[in-house]
Amino acid sequence: MIFEDFKYLVNQAISLANKESETSMAFKQLLTLGGKQKFDDGKMTLGYRENQILQTLELTDLKEDPINLDVYFHNNKIEVTTDDLRHVKNSTYAFSFDYPLKKWKHILAEENELLNIEYKQALLHIGDFNDLKKRHVVDMAEFFLAHMAPIIFYINENVYSNFDYLSNLYAKRRKDKDDFLFEKLRNTAIKDWKQEDLIFICFLNYLLSSGIQTRAEEFNGKQVSMSALVTYLERKNATYVDMGISDIEDFKSLTLDEKVRALRQKYAKIQERKIVYRRINGLSLQKSEEYLNDATLLEDLPQNLKLSNSLKLNFKIDSANLQSYKNSVNRYLTNDDGDLEEKFLKLLRFLLFDLSEKTSADMAFSRFFSSLGRLLELDKNGEYQAISDLNAKNYYCYVVPGRKMVEKLPKVLVTNVNMAVTSRMLYNSWHYMPANFLNDGINTEHREFYFSAVMADIANLDKYHHVGHVKMSINNTIRVPKELYIHGRTYKALLDVRLMRRGDQEFSVEDLGMAVNYTSYIQHLCQVLLDVLDKDRRFDFALEQMDKHKYSLQFSEIKEDYLS
Known part of the structure; x- marks a missing residue:
C-alpha cells in the first residue's frame, strides 16, 4: 500500500514537471505539488532569485547566451542553482532549463545587494550586543523553539527550522553530527556571523517579543527579513485597530522596539474580546492568526439550546x-x-x-x-x-x-x-x-x-x-x-x-x-x-x-x- 505523504507528493510533482514542455508550467507543477496546494502558498517559500526567474520566464529570450540552471526541491522549497545538490541532505533533483547568463548574474547581484541592506538593518538592532546579551538572545531563541510547534523559515536558499528532518538549529536526541546553528552562534562574535544568520536571530527575537510564541508559526514556509517583519507588525496592528483596539500613537512612526511593545499590549486586549485561533495548512505548515466573532463563546458556559434540552432529557442536568x-x-x-x-x-x-x-x-x-x-x-x-x-x-x-x-x-x-x-x-x-x-x-x-x-x-x-x-x-x-x-x-x-x-x-x-x-x-x-x-x-x-x-x-x- 502506498501512503501519499509529503515525499510522495514531491516525487509526483517532479514527475509531472518533467512532462511539461514549458519551463513556467514545470515550475507551476512543483509550486503546487502537482495541484495539491495553492500556487501563491508555494511562492511564499521562494527566494529572490526564484521569484525573479518566474517573473521573467515568459518575457525573456531563453536562448540568448544561455546558462544551464538546475532546479532542486531542497529543504521543502524550490532552489535554482548552478551547484550540484544531488547528494545534499533533503535535496531532490527536479529538472534543468536554459536562462540568459547576463540576466542570471544580474539577479544574483541584486539578491546580494538586498541581503546586504537587510543585514545592515539587523545589525542596527543587535550588532552592538555584548557577549552576555548575545548569549541571552540565542539561549531564549533556543528555549522557545525547543518547546513549541515546528517553524520553517527561509532567507533566500537558507532554511532555519526545528521541524523533524529539516532541524538544524539545536541538537535534539539525534546521533548525527550536524553543525547546529545556535551552539555555533554562542561561540562566535556577532561581527563574524553569517549575514543570513544574523537576520534570522534579529527577526526571531523581535517577533517572539511581539506577543504569544505562536507568532513565529505565522511565518512557516515563508521568506523572512527585517522588512517583512516591519510589514507584518504594521498589518497586525491595523487588524487590531479594525477590531476596535484604539490606536493612540502613529504606529508606523514608532521604532521597532516600540512597535513590538505596543503590539504585545494590543494582543492582550484582543484576547479579552475574541476567541483567537490558528488556521493551519497541514501541507505547507503555514499558519495564520484568526478570530471567532461569536462573542457568546467567551462566556464561561456558552448557551446551546439543543444541547441543554438533550442534557435535561437524558441526564436531568x-x-x-x-x-x-x-x-x-x-x-x-x-x-x-x-x-x-x-x-x-x-x-x-x-x-x-x-x-x-x-x-x-x-x-x-x-x-x-x-x-x-x-x-x-x-x-x-x-x-x-x-x-x-x-x-x-x-x-x-x-x-x-x-x-x-x-x-x-x-x-x-x-x-x-x-x-x-x-x-x-x-x-x-x-x-x-x-x-x-x-x-x-x-x-x-x-x-x-x-x-x-x-x-x-x-x-x-x-x-x-x-x-x-x-x-x-x-x-x-x-x-x-x-x-x-x-x-x-x-x-x-x-x-x-x-x-x-x-x-x-x-x-x-x-x-x-x-x-x-x-x-x-x-x-x-x-x-x-x-x-x-x-x-x-x-x-x-x-x-x-x-x-x-x-x-x-x-x-x-x-x-x-x-x-x-
Whole structure:
C-alpha cells in the first residue's frame, strides 16, 4: 500500500514537471505539488532569485547566451542553482532549463545587494550586543523553539527550522553530527556571523517579543527579513485597530522596539474580546492568526439550546447557566445511582458523540488525566517535580467514533484506530505538563516538553506529514485546549477536545465554534469531577485506561444507544 505523504507528493510533482514542455508550467507543477496546494502558498517559500526567474520566464529570450540552471526541491522549497545538490541532505533533483547568463548574474547581484541592506538593518538592532546579551538572545531563541510547534523559515536558499528532518538549529536526541546553528552562534562574535544568520536571530527575537510564541508559526514556509517583519507588525496592528483596539500613537512612526511593545499590549486586549485561533495548512505548515466573532463563546458556559434540552432529557442536568450546570453535574456524579467513573464516561461519551454529529466528524476525542487522585494529592503537597515526572500512563484519552465510522467500518478496525489515537494522546498530554511549573524550579533536563497549548486551531490538508494522519488519511482536524484548576493553580492544556475528518471536506469556522461551545461543557464536567474527588479526599481514584475490550463495548453501546 502506498501512503501519499509529503515525499510522495514531491516525487509526483517532479514527475509531472518533467512532462511539461514549458519551463513556467514545470515550475507551476512543483509550486503546487502537482495541484495539491495553492500556487501563491508555494511562492511564499521562494527566494529572490526564484521569484525573479518566474517573473521573467515568459518575457525573456531563453536562448540568448544561455546558462544551464538546475532546479532542486531542497529543504521543502524550490532552489535554482548552478551547484550540484544531488547528494545534499533533503535535496531532490527536479529538472534543468536554459536562462540568459547576463540576466542570471544580474539577479544574483541584486539578491546580494538586498541581503546586504537587510543585514545592515539587523545589525542596527543587535550588532552592538555584548557577549552576555548575545548569549541571552540565542539561549531564549533556543528555549522557545525547543518547546513549541515546528517553524520553517527561509532567507533566500537558507532554511532555519526545528521541524523533524529539516532541524538544524539545536541538537535534539539525534546521533548525527550536524553543525547546529545556535551552539555555533554562542561561540562566535556577532561581527563574524553569517549575514543570513544574523537576520534570522534579529527577526526571531523581535517577533517572539511581539506577543504569544505562536507568532513565529505565522511565518512557516515563508521568506523572512527585517522588512517583512516591519510589514507584518504594521498589518497586525491595523487588524487590531479594525477590531476596535484604539490606536493612540502613529504606529508606523514608532521604532521597532516600540512597535513590538505596543503590539504585545494590543494582543492582550484582543484576547479579552475574541476567541483567537490558528488556521493551519497541514501541507505547507503555514499558519495564520484568526478570530471567532461569536462573542457568546467567551462566556464561561456558552448557551446551546439543543444541547441543554438533550442534557435535561437524558441526564436531568440543568444548564441554564454555569452554576446550574455545575450543581446538576455534581448531583449526577455523586448520587447513589451507579459508579462514579461509569457516570462520568457516559456523559462524556454523550457530549463527544453529539459534537461529532453536529460537525459531521469521523471521530471526537478528549485528552484528560487518569491518575486524578494522585494529581490532587501531589498538588496539595506542592510536589510539582513529582507531577512532572509522572509517565504517560498517568494521562487519559477517550475516543468516540462518529456515525460514519460506526456504520461503515468493522468493530475491530474502529477499536484499533481508537487505541492508536489513545496511545498517541497519552504521550501528547505528557509533553504539556511541565510547562505548568516553569516558575517553580522543576528540573526538565531529563525529558522533553512543549509549551501548553492555549489556542484553538483548525487544520486542512493535514494528512501529509504526521505519520498517524498519513496512515489513516486524516485530512481535517479541530483542536480546542482548555485549562483546569486545582487548589487555585491553573493547569493549562490538561484537557482538550479534538475532531477529525477524512476526505476533502474541510471543517468550517462554524464547526470550530461548535467545538469551542461543547468543549466548555466538557471542561466544566471534568472540573466538577476534580472538585468532587478533592472534597472527598479520594486520592486513590483513577480513570481506568481505555483498552481494546472497553472500546469494543463502547462501539456496541453507541450502536444501541444512538443509532438503533
